[in-house]
Amino acid sequence: MPEPIPVLPEVLAQIRALPPSSRPLIICDVDEVILHMIAHLEEYLQENGMRFLNHTYRLTGNIARHDSDAPLPGDQVKTHLIKFFDEVSPHQTMVPEADTMLSALSEQWDIVLLTNLPGTHNKPARETLLGGLGIPYPVLTNSGPKGGAVAALSGGRSHPVVFIDDSPTNHRSVQASLPSAVQIQFIADQRFLRSVEPEAHIDLLTGDWRETCRFIEAIL
Template sequence: MSEILDLSHVRLGDRPLVVCDIDDVVLHFVAPFQDFLRGEGHELLPRSFRLTGNIVSIETQIALEHPDVRRLIETFFEAQENWQIPFDFVVQTLDALSKDADVVFLTAMPPRYWEHRRRLLDRIGLTFPLIASEEPKGPIMQRLHDGRPLPCVFIDDIAHNLHSVRDHVSECLVIHMMPDSPLHLLAPKPDDGIVRATDWGHAAELIYTHIQSKAA
């Protein structure tokens, strides 16, 4: 039996909750990961929305097997502080939102890299609580919100994460936000009813509208 994810470090007030993914939502992932791969003698050929099978040796053009892809991803996470940078206006937007809501980061990443990501987020001024887990996001969001009669919002770039949260927290505003990378253009599309934010300015508009509608 797996251990229950510890959420005790996340302390919520009596106000709305905004839970946000990190990679390719708050911090660039695909673009710096491509730069990292080239330095390792590999390249990402976006032929489908997956990494295994699409990362190839520059020299031979042979695709790497899953264990080698996993090793590269973990090496990248180990060095993420040297590679990943925030998206435009994310720091300002989340800082403004935090005046009216509790902001929490929920990143799909092995928990052993929590400290690396914590240092990176703190360095750029994003000091909000951070949860790192490879578990489904819907049940985590359900535990965080815990049925409170307050607005909640979830932002992610991956359809199955959005669907997971929608299915576990029906009253949550679920926002799809992703970069226009060649890889993301091949991603599965979220179901109808999940709203798409084009950038952080647009996301803020959607979030404030949702919060205000629940307060009315």
């Protein structure tokens, strides 16, 4: 993918709607960081006659029918992900201590949730779910690598910017677009976490919110 990538116009509009601030900023992903995703997706796959081929960090090429080792084509994976977000996403469960640790951090940091969703219609359900879990921070929806959005969100801020996400692709994108960002690769599912070898730009690889909170508090 070409890097650094520009922020998408629809994401920039959401960013411009945020109140101005010069406080330090945490830009945090939702799936597999604040909300469990892999466990829910695995359950969805099992109910629909599919499975992960292995616990490595990818979806396309890593999902197959129960009776086959042949990966599903990418278009079928995409179709199932859209169905998953429509049917299961409003009921995802929270990663332990995400609410309390983010609340503690919010005393000194602005927090913005930057999440990739397949359709804008998924955003209200996600906001409702997060709000009900005690996670009331602004939700911005993105599509594709997040580097452009992270760079735009950091504009005008002289304080640290922390980026928390599970995806290696998103971290590479942020490294290209905003290399000064502190990068935390957070993966709640321990099987997938163990499969990841952190790249050089990753400052912390973790699946624990208490460790994440301590690490961020030490930045200021």
